[in-house]
Amino acid sequence: PGGIAGHTQIQGKELSYNNIADADAAWECVKTLDEPACVIVKHANPCGAAVGDSLLEAYERAFATDPASAFGGIVAFNRGLDAPAAAAVSKQFVEVVIAPEFDTEARKVFAAKPNVRVLSASLARAAQTYDLKRIGGGLLVQSPDARNVQSSDLRTLTRLKPTRAQIADLLFAWRVAKYVKSNAIVFCARGRTLGIGAGQTSRIDAARVAVLKAQNAGLSLAGSVVASDAFFPFRDGVDAVAQAGAKAVIQPGGSMRDDEVITAANELGLAMVFTGVRHFRH
Template sequence: MKKQALISVSDKTGIVEFSKELVSLGFHLLSTGGTARLLEKEGVEVEEVADYTGFPEMLDGRVKTLHPKIHAGILARRDCPEHMKALQEHGIDPIDLVVVNLYPFEQTIARPDCTFAQAIENIDIGGPTMIRAAAKNHASVAVVVDPADYSRIIEEIRNKGEVTAKTRLALAKKVFAHTARYDGAITNYLTSLGEDNKPATRFPQVLNRQWVKVQDMRYGENPHQQAAFYREQQVAPGLLAGYTQLHGKELSYNNIADTDTAWDMARSFDMPACVIIKHANPCGAAVGLNAAEAYKKAFRTDSKSAFGGIIAFNREVDLETATLVSKQFAEVVIAPSFSEEAKGLLEQKKNLRLLLVAGGHAQNDFDMKRVGGGLLVQTPDTQICPESALKVVTKKKPTSEQIADMMFAWRVCRWVKSNAIVYAHAGMTLGVGAGQMSRVDSARIAEQKAEESGLSLAGSAAASDAFFPFRDGLDVICDAGATCVIQPGGSIRDDEVIAAADERGIAMVFTGERHFRH
């Protein structure tokens, strides 16, 4: 008996070549609609499903494969005599290979002009039914939903006479992940609509997400914790999960978490930038004329804390930069590219991890944080107050140089754990105070860090991620030598803080936006 394959695909990538190979290997092909017409046009011998079942497509194509001759042929257990007898009695041939991919629902709803009716019509019914049936019966049937698997299928059939049991099981797993994602996307879409069937919220009533495991990790944050790294099915350009590791030992849980912060922070700057992260906080950040200058300035901020840190660049790492970096101990260096000379030099450090992430400005649609029995979901903090929106609230007006310093400090402050105070001047951080319960303590720690690095805060700009509840934090900043301050404003004591700034003779601007980071 001839082997039989059913082919019905929305994504027709490679389907003609694949079908020709199947015919050459002795398969009889069944197909539907547009797929059948394409194969016939290309000279591939194929039988329409409607001719095979004796029942025409109907309801504008909503019903075409939902027929016992199709589903019995897929679901019959070849090792069950009763099943095979039933097929024979009803004149049904077994279907050995199901090649189906689904209506493009996600692509359809991603279009700005997509209507509710269009979305509904792109909910596939027959496709999921067939591939789930084939996946359930993977002991006898191979099912393919991804064109990337075509060559593997042909190779096994040609060399082994069939798709192996191991491959059939792997393909079945892929199917159930595929249909879970498909139904999840439909659920996300429908439960985010209002009563008028138009999008009403960014946060659906039922949230479905799917990630694919990249690797198990040696352990989590601590050796007694188990961990793994997952990425989205399709990683948008510029996001960390799309990295390529060029060199070094396996990444750890903490490496990936810290590198994500370092990379996102570095690529938030337009000028050549370098960011050094240690334990989720920047211990140095700077911009310069090139990557080497940015690194020198960032490292100078807190060279002691930079030991064993994560170093991120938003420009290519060249030989000059690599020479500087190679003199220090770092866990990870990440950049959009490395020159061959730089790569060769850094690869001399056996354990140093070199990561490459192609440029891009994509952002996660949601940030998520697990809590006991639940999930906190928010849009990412991508807003940054433009210079034109700054509100000068003191008698003293900032100079253009001070505005530049404040805007740089404000960009850095967004990435520092709350409560956050950042001192900066001339495109580099001078002191960073992070994660304190008191804003005053953060200001003092940032000052202490600058002193330890031999950096003067005289004439610097200071940024605070949230308002000053009292004047005491501002006084610490002024005593340290800062001459201008950028902060959100919004305290019931704003007038007192503004009066204190006037008393101390500094310039202060409000942004109207807060940047807590927990």
């Protein structure tokens, strides 16, 4: 229940293989967020995510993360879509829009763009029983990455402890990072993403890409928090995010060099928390 496979298509062209795969990534990510939220996915990776007092605010904040990558993306909402948010989305080129439902006025907005694929789906949050990946001649099967870490699960390893506001942003960043392909680095502040480094072959490069994305979007990383989907193998990644302006970090821990990384965080004035579990999306 609640999976993209059970969607209803309200309008638009036939869904392609990649449309469905990207829609699944966007839908699974937005369902993990409790406040009114928007997630934008491009090529299986979130390129913007945010919560807000309204869906319009959430969309505008998510879109601002990386407007270039949002072009031709998949846009998902975790509340019924209204006309103001629909009007904002319709100003951009999008492939698919997903929400639990669309009110009459929102449907009228999208009717003016008949090629846009508009999907409704249940918000049920039941986890998939298995996570499957095809390989030559067979399938890999594992249990899904279904756990949403809570504040009570976090261990602070640095002298400086995160503030309550930072903890909220760290948990938001951690939930988004779950759906970013590894190596993943996600900068966030005040319930929105600021820079996302996805699918890099080294963690330091993921950090550099995330910083570059934020710079390209004109977003400041001063005072931000950072999620790393797996442990920092060296202190260079911590140095990079601190130099960019981050003040708190969430990561699984578990590296042979955890002590070195914690020492670096202390030297740099960062608060750092460990989750004890990793994402490592492939």
